Amino acid sequence: MHPAFSVIFLTTLIGIGQGLFLALFTGQVYSLANLIPVQESLGFYALGSLLSLLFLALGLISSVFHLGRPERAWRAVAMWRTSWLSREVIVLPLFMLLVFIYGVAHYFGWTQPLFMVADTLPVDLTLIVGVLASVTAFALFICTAMIYASLKFLKEWHTALTVSNYTLLGLASGFMSAAAFSAYVNNDLVFLFGIWAVIFTLAGAVSRGASLIRNRALRDKYGLPTAIGVRHPNMKQLSQGFMGGAFNTREFFHGRTPEAVRLIRWFFLLTVFPIPVVLMAVAYSLESTSLPIAAFGLQYLGLIAERWYFFAEAKHPQNIYYQSMA
Amino acid sequence: MTQLALVIDLNVCVGCHACVTSCKEWNSSGWAGPMPDENPYGADPSGVFFNRVQTYEVGCYPDTETVHFPKSCLHCEDPPCVPVCPTGASYKREDNGIVLVDYDKCIGCKYCSWACPYGAREIDAQNKVMKKCTLCVDRVTDESLPESERKPACVLACPTSARIFGDIHDPQSEASVAIREQGGYQLQPEWGTQPANHYLPRRRSQMQIHKDELIRADNPLRKEEVEMPIEQGDTLDDVAW
Numbered sequence: 001m002h003p004a005f006s007v008i009f010l011t012t013l014i015g016i017g018q019g020l021f022l023a024l025f026t027g028q029v030y031s032l033a034n035l036i037p038v039q040e041s042l043g044f045y046a047l048g049s050l051l052s053l054l055f056l057a058l059g060l061i062s063s064v065f066h067l068g069r070p071e072r073a074w075r076a077v078a079m080w081r082t083s084w085l086s087r088e089v090i091v092l093p094l095f096m097l098l099v100f101i102y103g104v105a106h107y108f109g110w111t112q113p114l115f116m117v118a119d120t121l122p123v124d125l126t127l128i129v130g131v132l133a134s135v136t137a138f139a140l141f142i143c144t145a146m147i148y149a150s151l152k153f154l155k156e157w158h159t160a161l162t163v164s165n166y167t168l169l170g171l172a173s174g175f176m177s178a179a180a181f182s183a184y185v186n187n188d189l190v191f192l193f194g195i196w197a198v199i200f201t202l203a204g205a206v207s208r209g210a211s212l213i214r215n216r217a218l219r220d221k222y223g224l225p226t227a228i229g230v231r232h233p234n235m236k237q238l239s240q241g242f243m244g245g246a247f248n249t250r251e252f253f254h255g256r257t258p259e260a261v262r263l264i265r266w267f268f269l270l271t272v273f274p275i276p277v278v279l280m281a282v283a284y285s286l287e288s289t290s291l292p293i294a295a296f297g298l299q300y301l302g303l304i305a306e307r308w309y310f311f312a313e314a315k316h317p318q319n320i321y322y323q324s325m326a
Numbered sequence: 327m328t329q330l331a332l333v334i335d336l337n338v339c340v341g342c343h344a345c346v347t348s349c350k351e352w353n354s355s356g357w358a359g360p361m362p363d364e365n366p367y368g369a370d371p372s373g374v375f376f377n378r379v380q381t382y383e384v385g386c387y388p389d390t391e392t393v394h395f396p397k398s399c400l401h402c403e404d405p406p407c408v409p410v411c412p413t414g415a416s417y418k419r420e421d422n423g424i425v426l427v428d429y430d431k432c433i434g435c436k437y438c439s440w441a442c443p444y445g446a447r448e449i450d451a452q453n454k455v456m457k458k459c460t461l462c463v464d465r466v467t468d469e470s471l472p473e474s475e476r477k478p479a480c481v482l483a484c485p486t487s488a489r490i491f492g493d494i495h496d497p498q499s500e501a502s503v504a505i506r507e508q509g510g511y512q513l514q515p516e517w518g519t520q521p522a523n524h525y526l527p528r529r530r531s532q533m534q535i536h537k538d539e540l541i542r543a544d545n546p547l548r549k550e551e552v553e554m555p556i557e558q559g560d561t562l563d564d565v566a567w
Contacts, residue, residue, distance in 0.1 A: 001440070068434020068454030075413040075431055082409035085437050089412060150410070153443045153517050222516050224382075228395050229511045229525050230336075232384045238392070241346070241378035244371035247448040251439060317514065318445025321380060321397060 001154075002251050003311035006066035011144055012173070012303045013059035014092065015166065018137040019174010019200075020052040020181070021099050023193050025130040027178075032121065036192060041106045044187060045126070049103025051181060056096050084150055088143040095140050098133035102126055141167040148310075155218050156314040161211040168204035169272070169306065173299055175200055176276060180296035183289040190292055194280045201299070205273040208306070212265075215313060220320075227320045237324040249322050254312035261312055264305050271302030329403060329423035329495045330461055331522035332481070333504050334396055337529050338488035341379055341394030348483030349377045349398075352462060360429075362452040374448045376459035377480055393528065396488075398480075399446040399459035400513060400521030401425050407438035407447065416456070422493075423522060424461045432456050443517050466491075494522055 024045055031038045039045065064070045076089040105111070105126045113122035145166035148157040175197035182189040224235050240249075254261070276295040283291035353376060354361035363373035377398040384391045401418075405425050408416050415431035416438045418424070427438075427447075432455035439447040439456060447458045462478035465471065475482065481489040492501030501524075504510060510524035 066435060068436075068449065069432065072413070072431070072433045075415075076433060076435070077412070078414045079409070079412050083412045083437075085410065085435065086412035147437070151406075151441055153406075154440070222514065226514050226516060228382060228393065229513060229527065230382070230384055230393055234386050235382055235384045237380065238383050239381040241343075241380045241397075242375070246372060247374070247439070247451075248445045251436065251449070252445070316440070316445075317443040317517075321445055 001311045001314045001316055002254055003308045004066055006062050006064075007311070008304055008307040009062035010059045010066070011166070012300065012307055013055050013062060014140065014144070015170030015303075016173045016177050016300070017052045017055035017059065017099075018095070018140055019171045020048065020055065020177045021095075021102075021174070022134055022137055022171065023175045023178030023196070024048040024052070025102075025134055026196065027189055027192070028126065028130060030192065032127070036189065039187065039189070041109050041111055043185065044189075045106035046103050047185070048178070048181060049099050049106065051177070052099050053096060053103065055177075056092070056099065060092060060096075084143055084146040088140065088147060091136060091140045091143050095133060095136040098129055098136055102129045102133055105129060138167070141170055148314075153317050154314045156211075156215045157310075159211065159214065161207055161214065164207045165204065165211060165310075168200055168207050169303060172197055172200035172204045172272075173296070173303055176280075176292070176296040176299050179280070180293040183283075183292040186289060190289070191284060194284065194292060197295075198277050198280050201273055201277055208272075220315075220317075224320055227317075237321075240322045240324060243325060248318060252316040252319050252322075256312065261309070264309050264312075268302045268305035268309055271298050272306050273302075275299075275302075327423070327495055328421060328493045329401075329522050330466065330492070331401055331423075331494045331501060331524065332398070332461070332478070333490040333492070333494075333501045333510055333524045333526060335488045335490070335504075335508075335526040336393060336395065337526060337531075338486045339379075339394045339396060340486055340488075341381055341392075342485060343379050344483045344485055345396055345480035345489065346375060346377050346379055348479045349459075350375060352465070352479035353460070360450070360453075360457065362450060364451060372451075374450050374457050376448075376457070391528070396480075397444070397446070398523070399425060399461075400444060400519075400523040401459075401461060403520035403522055404518065406441045406443070406517070406519055410437050410441040412437065419463075422463075422467070423495075424463050425458070426460055426463065427456050427458055429453070429455045429457075443514055443519070444521075494524070 027036065027039060028045065030036045064073065067073055076086055079086040080090055111124045111126055113124050115123055117123055142163060145163040149159065149162040152158045175193050179190050179193035179197050182193055225231050276299040279291050279295035283295065350361055361374045365371050366373065377396060379394055379396045382393045382395060384393055401424055405418055408418055408425065412435065413431045413433055415428045417426060417428065419426060434449060434454045434456065436449060436456065439449065447456050450457045465478060466476050468476060477491045481491045490501045490504050492499035494501050494505065496502060504526060505524045508526045510526050512521045512524060
């Protein structure tokens with residue numbers, strides 16, 4: 001497939017937004033359980049929510065560039081019964097709304113307990129909204145990944161690993177951004193988020209590695225014999241029916257050499273997984289506040305390459321009809 | 327239920343591209359019309375076609391055969407492009423099974439083209455919406471046309487009658503009979519999309535010549551009955567080189 005930067009930025013940026021929100025809410029739950037000190041509502045949660053919203057909004061803006069007719073984008077909610085794309089279009093703004101409410105509630109300090117559960121757990125507005133937003137965040141991971149995983153003949157994508165990769169890499173980059181954010185505002189949650197970011201990065205490495213190994217073993221079982229319905233071991237295309245380019249030859253080919261693709265794979269394998277983990281470890285030992293930011297920045301660069309590779313790797317069955325120009 | 331479709335006979339198609347040009351003419355007319363042509367006479371021409379004829383070589387030289395293979399939307403009975411469309415622009419007609427795009431609803435997200443394993447859809451770069459074969463729905467449903475012309479433009483244009491148009495759910499239709507009796511098959515059946523369009527396979531054919539066929543029955547000048555004097559001398563076969 002031809003990787004489109006609009007979709008690369010959409011999927012990676014909203015992944016950060018979702019992961020960052022989940023990190024903030026994890027912090028709130030930790031402090032409820034008295035595992036960490038209570039954080040300042042305004043400076044930490046409200047500002048963090050704003051940051052999360054910023055990533056989500058950037059992703060949403062980027063997605064518009066993928067559309068031929070963005071002025072009709074509102075129509076895209078119509079087919080939620082069948083289309084994962086439609087479901088994503090509904091869940092993304094819903095998630096943004098919940099993050100917005102969560103941030104506003106923290107900004108105005110609406111954190112007085114509404115009621116107590118079992119006399120130990122004070123439930124306030126932010127907790128309720130936070131739970132709803134967390135569920136929505138995971139629903140959004142599933143919707144985004146299922147857009148690709150549901151296409152059964154794109155075998156590189158048609159696997160549960162696509163969903164786990166989108167989720168784990170979103171969580172990894174989101175928690176990494178939370179660690180970078182904490183380092184920037186200089187509070188003591190850097191290593192709580194950093195440890196989770198490392199855990200999700202390692203889990204993501206396992207999951208992404210598994211999908212790379214799986215996809216390397218994929219073979220087209222059918223090929224030209226079923227594509228044109230002629231059974232013969234020796235067939236080749238002489239002409240694809242036109243001399244110039246066409247949508248079919250542009251949309252489904254990445255147009256890069258195998259060497260370039262291999263280089264991009266090595267780049268993302270290094271910058272998404274080991275380098276940020278090492279940087280976080282060094283940051284931990286040096287108590288550095290700039291290294292977590294560098295770790296997040298590098299991992300995001302790597303994620304752009306990772307998503308590029310995800311698209312480029314998928315071989316669409318229609319390509320079998322476009323093998324010779326003449 | 328009706329399911330209109332094309333049945334394309336690969337044994338008859340000679341790869342003349344008449345269906346391609348006829349389709350283009352019928353469905354466009356104008357630079358930014360429904361099937362735009364960008365840079366048609368330039369170095370890098372590109373345009374939208376609903377139908378393309380491809381050519382394949384089968385076998386090893388010198389025992390090869392050339393297969394001309396027209397490819398357009400197959401109007402699947404279970405079209406994968408329809409459920410993925412987020413706006414409902416891509417739909418399958420209830421009354422005759424033709425898969426269409428509502429150009430006024432399409433947002434040009436290209437998702438349907440990803441979902442089609444046949445590459446039957448092409449984005450219109452001028453109007454920014456997805457385009458595909460309509461099976462000339464405007465012709466085939468036009469009651470004002472005589473019955474014989476209520477067929478897609480490609481079918482009417484084909485000089486060798488390699489294309490049959492009809493309702494494949496009606497067992498008596500010409501299309502159904504051809505599929506049944508001549509081994510009609512679907513493309514990439516492994517995906518379970520059940521394409522409505524079928525292809526008829528190439529056939530091994532042998533010519534049977536009977537003696538009486540060697541003499542022209544219609545022979546007004548009686549030329550064949552005239553005994554020609556055989557020249558004495560070397561024939562070409564006798565010449566030693």
